[in-house]
Amino acid sequence: MADFRNPHSKTQGGVSIALNGLLPVDKPQGWTSHDVVDRVRCTLQVRKAGHTGTLDPIATGVLVLCLGQSTRLSSFLTDQDKRYRARIRLGISTDTLDAAGAVIARSDQVPADQGVVFQVVRRFVGEIEQIPPMFSARKVAGKRLYQLARAGQEVAREARRVRIYGIDIERFVPPLLDLTVSCSKGCYIRALADDIGRKLGCGGHLVALRRTAVGKIGLDHCIPLEDLQVLCAEGRIEEHLIDPNRALGHMPGLHLTSDQIRRFVHGTPVAGIREVEIQSSDLVRALDPKGSLLGIGRWTADGAVLKPVRVFQRLKRQPAA
Numbered sequence: 267m268a269d270f271r272n273p274h275s276k277t278q279g280g281v282s283i284a285l286n287g288l289l290p291v292d293k294p295q296g297w298t299s300h301d302v303v304d305r306v307r308c309t310l311q312v313r314k315a316g317h318t319g320t321l322d323p324i325a326t327g328v329l330v331l332c333l334g335q336s337t338r339l340s341s342f343l344t345d346q347d348k349r350y351r352a353r354i355r356l357g358i359s360t361d362t363l364d365a366a367g368a369v370i371a372r373s374d375q376v377p378a379d380q381g382v383v384f385q386v387v388r389r390f391v392g393e394i395e396q397i398p399p400m401f402s403a404r405k406v407a408g409k410r411l412y413q414l415a416r417a418g419q420e421v422a423r424e425a426r427r428v429r430i431y432g433i434d435i436e437r438f439v440p441p442l443l444d445l446t447v448s449c450s451k452g453c454y455i456r457a458l459a460d461d462i463g464r465k466l467g468c469g470g471h472l473v474a475l476r477r478t479a480v481g482k483i484g485l486d487h488c489i490p491l492e493d494l495q496v497l498c499a500e501g502r503i504e505e506h507l508i509d510p511n512r513a514l515g516h517m518p519g520l521h522l523t524s525d526q527i528r529r530f531v532h533g534t535p536v537a538g539i540r541e542v543e544i545q546s547s548d549l550v551r552a553l554d555p556k557g558s559l560l561g562i563g564r565w566t567a568d569g570a571v572l573k574p575v576r577v578f579q580r581l582k583r584q585p586a587a
Contacts, residue, residue, distance in 0.1 A: 268292055269411070270530070272425065275324050277368045280310045281429050281536070284508075284560060285310060285312050285333045285334050285504070285506075285507070285561060286297035286334035286335050286336055286504065286510075287333055287334070287336055287507030287508055287509060287510060287529040288318075288330055288331065288332055288333070288335060288339075288343070288507065288508040288509075288510060288513050289306065289330075289331045289333055289335055289489070289503070289506060289507055289508075290329070290333075290480075290483050290487045290488040290489070290498065290502040290506075290508065291329050291330075291331060291488055291491055291494075292326065292327060292328070292485060292489065292490050292491065293307070293321050293325070293326055293327060293328075293477075293491065294326060294490075294491055294492075295323070295324060295325070295326050296323055296324075296494050297491070299317045299320045299321050299325060299329060300317075301373070302317065302329055302331070302491060303315050303316060303317055304496065304558055305364055305491065305515075305542050306331055306333075306494065309494050309495055309498055310333070310494075310503060311564070312333050312334065312344045312496060314333065314335070315331055315332065315333050315337065316331065317329055317330065317331050317332070317340070318330045318340045318343040318344050318346075318480065319343075319348070319451070319480065321404060321475075321477060322364065322475070323366070323500075324364055324365060324366055324472075324474070324475065325475040325476065325477060326475070326476050327350075327475075327476040327477035327485065327488075328477045328478065328479060328483060328484065328485060328487075328488055329381070329477075329488075330343060330480050330483055330508075332510075334505070334508045335417055335578055336384070337577075338515075338578060339510050339514070339562075339577055341376075341467050342514060342517075342549070342562060342576075343480070343513065343514075344451060344487045345410065345450065345451050346446065346480055346481035346516070347431070347449065347450055347451070347480075347481060347500040348448075348450075348453070348477060348479065348480055349447070349477070349478045349479040350446070350447045350449070350455055350475060350476065350478060351436070351444070351445070351446050351447075351476045351478055352444070352445045352446075352447060352455050352459065352469050352472060352474070352475050352476075353442060353443070353444050353445075353459075353472070353473050353474040353475075353476070354442070354443040354445065354459040354463070354471070354472060354473065355441055355443075355471055355472075356376045356377075356440060356441040356442075356443060356445075356463055356466065356468050356469070357372060357373050357374065357375075357376040357441045357463075357469060357470065357472060357475045358371070358372055358373075358441075358464060358469060358472065359372075359460065359469035359471055360471045361400075361401070362399065362400075362401040362413075362415075362456070362471075362526075363399050363401070363454075363457060363459060363460045363471055363472060364456050364459075364461035364471055364472040364473070364475075365471065365472065365473045365474075367401070367442070367471070371407040371469050372469075373468040373469050374389050374551050375466075375467060375468045376440050376441045376466075376468045377466055377468070377582050378440050379441070380435065380438045381436055382441060382466075383435065383466065384435055384446050384582045386462060386465045387433050387435060387445070387462060388389075388433065389465065389577040390430055390458060390461065390462065390515075391430050391431070391432060391433055392429065392430065392435060393428070393429050394425055394427070394428060394429075394430060395425040395426065395427055396425060396426055396427075396428050396452075396454060396457050396458070396461075397423050397424075397425050397430075397457065398411065398423050398426065398454060398457070398579075399454055399456055399457055400412070400414065400415040400420055400421075400423075401412070401415050402454065404423070404499075405473075406421050407421075409450075412421070413466070420534060423548050426452060428449060428450050428451075428452050428477050429449065429450040429451045429453075430447065430448070430450075430455040430458075430577070431447075431448040431449060431450075432446075432447070432448045433445055433446070433447050434446045436466050437575065440479075442473075443462075443470075443513075450480075453571065455472060455475055456471075456472045456475075459471055459472040459474075468566050480495075481513070482513075482516075483508065483513065487506075487508065489506050510559060511551065511553075511557070514551055514559075514562075517549050517550060517551050517562070518542075518544050518548065518551070518565075518573060519540065519550065519551040519552075519553050519557075520539060520544075520552060520553060520557055521554070521557070521562075522536065522539075522552055522553065522554065522555075522560065522572075523551045523555075524555075526539070527554055527560060528539060530552050530560060530561065530563065530572065530574055530577065531560060531561070531574075531577050532554065532576050533577060535571050535572065535582075536563075536571065536572045536573075536574075536575070537569060537570065537571045538570065538572075539572060541579050542565075542570070544565045544567070545565070545567070546551075546565060546566055546568065547564060547565070547566070548564070548565050549562055549563070549564055549565075550562070550563050550564070551574065552572065552573060552574070559578065560577070560578065561574055561575070561577040561578050562575045562576040563575055564572075
């Protein structure tokens with residue numbers, strides 16, 4: 267897996283002079299994503315910090331945090347694909363679709379044949395419709411679903427289209443089913459566990475979940491949360507920061523001239539860019555001549571125009587690893 271980290275850092279008294287970048291953390295079980303953000307903000311003494319995709323308290327694994335000006339990138343990073351390891355307990359359904367909820371149904375009709383399970387599981391590969399769980403952060407009529415669920419209300423939710431690129435059965439010892447899942451943004455693994463249980467006719471719920479990758483950022487890039495204080499005291503946090511420009515490397519990049527840069531950073535569409543092989547409506551990284559990230563634009567092939575979508579204050583370029 268690619269090494270995004272920057273080994274060159276500047277600290278003062280063990281605390282970074284200015285932290286800008288992405289910090290991947292291995293979220294521990296029992297913590298909310300907001301708990302992790304609060305701990306990082308307090309420990310590193312940064313005002314701006316946010317995560318790029320919620321993990322439920324029972325889940326562990328890759329949680330990518332944006333620090334400083336990089337918080338403005340969070341919406342683009344949230345769109346990236348994800349990978350998970352999941353354990354499903356067949357034969358028991360819960361109201362939250364995971365082990366944190368109350369049992370609402372039991373069945374002793376758990377299939378013992380892995381072939382039968384495989385036939386059902388592979389039906390979920392591809393583009394599917396998924397109904398968000400009631401215990402989720404989605405909003406309906408301006409209210410979070412989990413708030414309605416806690417008040418004992420259940421409301422109709424619109425199904426959302428998500429894509430599952432692949433599911434592999436790692437282990438099946440009834441009633442436990444271990445899967446690896448590669449999927450698009452917005453996919454609820456809890457809902458997948460419930461749907462698989464329903465299709466098998468016995469019900470099921472998620473008992474363990476570990477996110478192993480967000481885009482190209484994997485567990486090997488993450489720091490354990492318990493190491494945060496020590497790394498901060500030793501002045502080594504910046505060694506683990508990911509350059510936002512590299513994290514967005516899946517987007518094509520355009521190098522702008524000085525005149526084009528002035529227009530772009532002032533929010534003005536840039537025309538007259540030389541012909542490039544980029545699909546119309548694609549998001550593009552706007553770069554200065556040295557390759558530093560200026561912002562994100564949307565490309566229009568007709569007229570070769572780059573329209574600013576998100577403009578950043580120019581960050582000092584980080585040396586290549």
